[in-house]
Amino acid sequence: MPEMKKLYEIGNRPREIFLSPDGETPTRRSRVPFTRRHWLKWRSRYNPKSLKLEKRLEDKKPLWWMLSLGLLLLVTPFLGNSALTVASIFCMFAAINVLWTLIIGTAGIFSLATLAVVGVSGYAAAAFNVYLGVPWPFMFVIGCLTGLVAGGVLALPSTRLDGLYFALLTLGIVEICRVFVQQLKSLGATNGSINQVDSFIPSDWFLQREGLLLGFFGAFALLLGALLLFKLVNSERLGMLLQTARDEEAFAEAIGIDYRRARLMVFMISSAGLGIIGAFYAMYYRSISPSIFSLDQLLLLFAMIVIGGIGRADGAVLGTAIVVLIDKGLLDLGPVRILIVAAIMLLVTLLTNNGLVGAREQFRNYRNRKKSEARARRTEKGGEVMPEEATDMPDKQEIFYRRFNKRLRDELKLLITPELIEEHRRKPLGRHSDALSRVLNYFRRSEMPDKYAILRQPENFNHYKIVALSGERGAPPRLVDDRLYESIDEAYHAVFLLRVNDLLES
Amino acid sequence: MSTVTLIHGLNLAAIYGLMAIGISILWSSVGMINMAHGATFAASGYAAWQVSLIAQPLIAAWLGTGLDASIAMGATMIASGLGAGAIFGGLIFLLAYLPIHEKANFAVRSLIVTLAINLATVQLLLYFFGPRQRALPKIFGLGRTEILGIPIRNDQLGTIVATALLMLVVVIWLKRSRKGLEITAMMQNPEGAVLSGISVRWTALPVTMLTGALAGLAAILLSQTVFVSPTAGALPLIKGLTIALLGGLGSIPGAIMGAILIGFLEAIVGSISFLGQRYVLFSQFLFIITVLIIRPRGLGGLLDQTRESRNA
Amino acid sequence: MHEILKIEGLSAGYGPLRVLHEIDFSVQEGERIGLVGLNGHGKSTLMRSVMSLVGWQNGSIRFKGQEIGGARSTGAGRRTHAIVQLGVALTPQGDAIFPGMTVAQHLDCGAHSKLAWRQRAQRRDAVMDIFPPLRKLESALVGTLSGGERRMVSVGRALMTEASLYLIDEPSLGLAPKISKAVLEALFALPKAGKAMVIAEQNVALLAGRVDRMVGMHAGRLRGDVGHVALS
Incomplete structure (x- = not known):
């Protein structure tokens, strides 16, 4: 059989990832252990022109994740001390933001008290360690439990109040936490902070190269854990239930989805995760101070998820990377760096619909809309098909019929x-x-x-x-x-x- | 309840009321939650401070140090606070309303944009003026006046009277004038509003300027007792927001009622010896959360219902 | 006779949908025109594109010689208030538009010119003479009224300021026949001098014999007014 001549690759085709298996051997795909999911989303089809079997990678996101996280893990240990600290802070904040995305995006609860949950659990874990002598591995358990309780307390009004009301209320709760901690009599001597917290980093390594490395690997593990939790909650049963409820709550209820319960579950789960991060935070710095409850810190975190795009894990991580790089990486600039962050936040909100990760899709939609509007201006009803319309028509006979x-x-x-x-x-x-x-x-x-x-x-x-x-x-x-x-x-x-x-x- | 507590409560209620009403009006007419209200507060405080630096020697040279001079100084302060607030309000209109008001999800977007403005303003103030606190000149003097046999500190009296007057003017303006009617119309149905010859784009400008001016006035009045600093806006913003929530976002009577309740709560809790100042914020938020759990729409949530009936 | 509205080559639509196809249409002073056609054939879109309220539009619209149309693809409604102030009044399809206002407030909304605002009490009175049922409902919330009363409020709002062109979109929609007749009678009773009125209506029988000219609308094109072949 003669070889088909090479096809012109137009549209998105050059950018797609293809495998061309021979049709004889059956397809084998390995699964993620203990689940029915495949590692990568390959889709087979026959090319309508060449009639060859080809496998296309439908979802290229896992590759991007592997690439960026692998790069982070490989490159960071060879960087200087300050860059190592920035990377660790990035991992920690990214973990917080991924869980926050779970709350805002998946559960649809507009909570601004995420950092407060982190702070409260951090304080509880640190207090247990310093005043009661609980060894550091149990601090994670204490942090997790405190986060769960804090999440429960926060979730209570969320069932009654809607959207923005709840957001404003949580802002008040953050302020309460700050004032409360600052005015605790027992912490008065240290201005509200708990110091000398035990840590997974041995105390003679603290602020040394080894300690920083250990801290970074810990933070990286935390980020991986947060991403895994996101994946487990967002794309498994709970997330699916909530996805149905997102557009049409009444309809979801009518078909028997208890979306309120699912929301609370997601909220509690991510609060527990935030609690663990809180404990880690206290251990990483070996202290915790009321500045974690400050409005500015909260705004900075909010800026991260807004810049990246609310509701998507990649958005949360991307936004965190941008803001942490500006905020911690450009320390020489002083207050100007916050201005830069604010300006980026402003621009992103004014120009995009859902942060930087949504920009691509937004641009495509915009282009398609403009194209179809222009087409509608030009074409007359039942007239000849315009070329750009013809590429969209699956039934090409229609084109000839209309021309005739x-x-x-x-x-x-x-x-x-x-x-x-x-x-x-x-x-x-x-x-x-x-x-x-x-x-x-x-x-x-x-x-x-x-x-x-x-x-x-x-x-x-x-x-x-x-x-x-x-x-x-x-x-x-x-x-x-x-x-x-x-x-x-x-x-x-x-x-x-x-x-x-x-x-x-x- | 002692009269001192009463007056203190009214004083606080007046200042919180100014903040809360601004937030409420803006939500009900434009549909945006202004997180830059605190920034407006701080910026107007600094503007008034700058003006006072320039104006004080001028007024002293012109009128001496008599009563005329202090009245002129007070008027200058209030005017500069109102003016700076109004200008800042205009800025919020330009950044947070004009470019995005036709896009989807305007409420969340404007919230984010105003948050960014807040962040930027605080940093700018920090950059130009440094973290040092500044004191504004006392515009009502330091003495006391006796009314019905009750001695009242001049600044408290001035605050209460000025706020009550201004609120009255605002409420009447919203109720009686063509602009007020336009604002209500725009809130209920933007398309209907344009069909009635109302420009949706430009009607929002006076509203943002008005609410900015209210925040500016609040800054001047509160600065009689507290200092001006770059982060001074955070607490008034949060208190104003929560009071606006308590009153039911968008309801002006609700906001006034909420401000009075919270003001008195603060005064009473602060005056009880075994509770003290430390538990003031705590008791306030507990109170607000309890009310909101019982009545999710706050004290007066009527307006939101009309908003929803339109959307339905 | 004087031309109040002249539309030339007007196309309009929403996104990829093209609703109006190159429409030519004109309204003379003192005319009362019935615009008839079925649901979805572009009557409302024609009226809305005069007000610059559609998604995109193309083509010239001249109101008393002043261009208010032109090519536009974004910002629906940005120019509308200016068009209203020029003297075009549209009562949109369906119900009255501000459900949370009292009848009196709602009528006041229509008084957008300075003069009308100063005389709003008299003008409200005049509107209530046209629609007597509104008189006793003056302080009732519009959202609580019956369909017919709401329609009266909606039309009344358009009458509050003197306009030279009234566009009335489906005054009978969803109303009992008796009430829709009453609303239309009130419209027909308005003075015609120096003004014009276009009434969009599905029910031809309601307008038959009461309007100066009946223009059909079908699939985004006008019928009976302009045509390549006379239909006689």
Whole structure:
């Protein structure tokens, strides 16, 4: 068999990832252990031109994740100390933001108290460690439990209040936490912070190269854990339930989805995760201070998810990377860096619909909308198909049919003369001239919707009105106008005139 | 309840009321939650401080140090606060309303944009003026006035009277004037509003300027007792927001009622010796959360219902 | 006779959908025109594109010689208030538009010119003479009224300021025949001098004999007013 000549690759095809297996061996795909999911989303199909089997990678996101996280893990240990710290902070904040995305995006609860949950659990874990002597591995458990409790307390009003109301309320709760911690008498000496917290980093390694490395690997593990939790919650059962409820709450309820419970579950789960992060935070810095509850810190975190795009894990991580790089990486700039963050936040919100990760899709939608608008301005109804419209049509026969029809109409328009109309008026039925029978033949072949018909008036035998058929089964025809025709020939001719009018206008 | 507590409560209620009403009006007319209200507050405080630096020697040279001079100084302060607030309000209109008001999800978007403005303003103030706190000149003097046998500190009296007057003017303006009617119309149905010859784009400008001016006035009045600092806006913003929530976002009577309740709560809790100032914020938020759990729409949530009936 | 509105080559639509196809249409002073046609054939879109309220539009619309149309693809409604102030009044299809206002407030909304605002009490009175049922409902919320009363409020709002062109979209929609007749009677009773009125209606019988000219609308094109072949 001769080789097919090389196809021109147009559209998105050059950017797609293809495998060309031979059709003989059966496809094998390994699964993620303990689940029914595959590692990558390969889709097989036969190329309609070459009739070759090809496997296309439908979802390229896992590759991007692997690439970026792997790069982070490999490159960071060779960086300097300050860059290592920035990377660790990035991982920690990214973990917080991924869980926050779970709350705002998946559960749809607009909570601004995420950092407060982190802080409260951090404080609880640190307090247990410092004042009660609980060893550091149990701090994670304490943090997790505190996060769960804090999440429960926060979730209580979320069932009653909607959206923005709850957001504003949580803002108040953050402020309470800050004031409360600052005014605790037992912490008065240290201005509200707990110091000397035990940590997974041995104390003689603290702020040394080894300690920083260990801290980074810990933070990286935390980020991986947060991403895994996101995946488990967002794309498994709970997330699916909530996805149905997102657009149409009443409908979800009607088909038996208890979306409120699912929301609370997601909220509690991510709060517990935030609690663990809180404990980690206290351990990483070996202290925790009220500044974690400050409005500015909260705003900075919010800026991260807003810049990346609310509701998507990649958005949360991307936004965190941008903001942490500016905030911690450009320390020399002073207050200007917050200004830069604010400016980026402003621009992103003004220009995009959902952060930077949504920009691509937004641009495509915009382009498509403009294209179709422009097409609608240009094309006439039933006219020839425009080239860019033709690429979207699955049934290419339609294109030729419409082109043929257009030419036919152009041809027939030339045939219509006053003499022709006069001929039809004199003799609507019977033998006609060549031109008239061509025109009539075209009319007879027209489509059912809006086809004209003659309705005999029930009260009066010789009175007729013209109706237009709806073209739908069950939908009655409608009256075209209220003119009454005294004879059937007159009605025939009126229908003819209407048709001619339509033809000339098209 | 002692009269001192009463007056203190009214004083606080007046300042919180100014903030809360601004937030409420903006939500009900434009449909945006202004998180930059605190920034407006801080910026107007600084503007007034700058003006006072310039104006003080001028007024002293012109009128001396008599009563005239202090009245002129007070008027300058209030005017500069109102003016700066109004200008800042205009800025919020330009950034947070004009470019995005036709786009989807305007409420969340404007919230984010105003948050960004807040963030930027605080940093800018920090950049130009440093973290040091500044004191505004006392515009009502330091003495006390006796009314019905009750001695009242001049600044408290001035605050209460000025706020009550201004609120009255605002409420009447919203109720009686063509602009007020336009604002209501725009809130209920933007398309209907344009069909009534109302420009949806430009009607929002006076509203944002008005609410900005209210925040500016609040800044001047609160700065009689507290200092001006770059982060001074955070607490008034949060208090104003929660009071607006308590009153039911968008309801002006609700906001006034909420401000009075919260003001008195603060005064009473602060005056009880075994509770003290430390539990003020705590008790306030507990109160607000309890009310909101019982009545999710706040004290007066009527307006939101009309908003929803339109959307339905 | 004087031309109030002249539309030339107007196409309009929403996104990829093209609703109006190159429409030419004109309204003379003192004319009362019935715009008839079925649901979805573009009557409302024609009226809305005069007000610059559709998704995109193309083509010239001249109101008393002043261009208010032109090509536009974004910002629906940005120019509308200016068009209203020029003297075009549209009562949109369906119900009254501000459900949370009292009848009096709702009528006041229509008084957008300075003069009308100063005389709003008299003008409200005049509207209530046209629609007597509104008189006793003056302080009722519009959202609580019956369909017919709401329609009266909606039309009344358009009458509050003197306009030279009234566009009334489906005054009978969803109303009992008796009430829709009453609303239409009130419209027909308005003085015609120096003004014009276009009434969009599905029910031809309601307008028959009461309007100066009946224009059909079908699939985004006008019928009976302009045509390549006379329909007689």
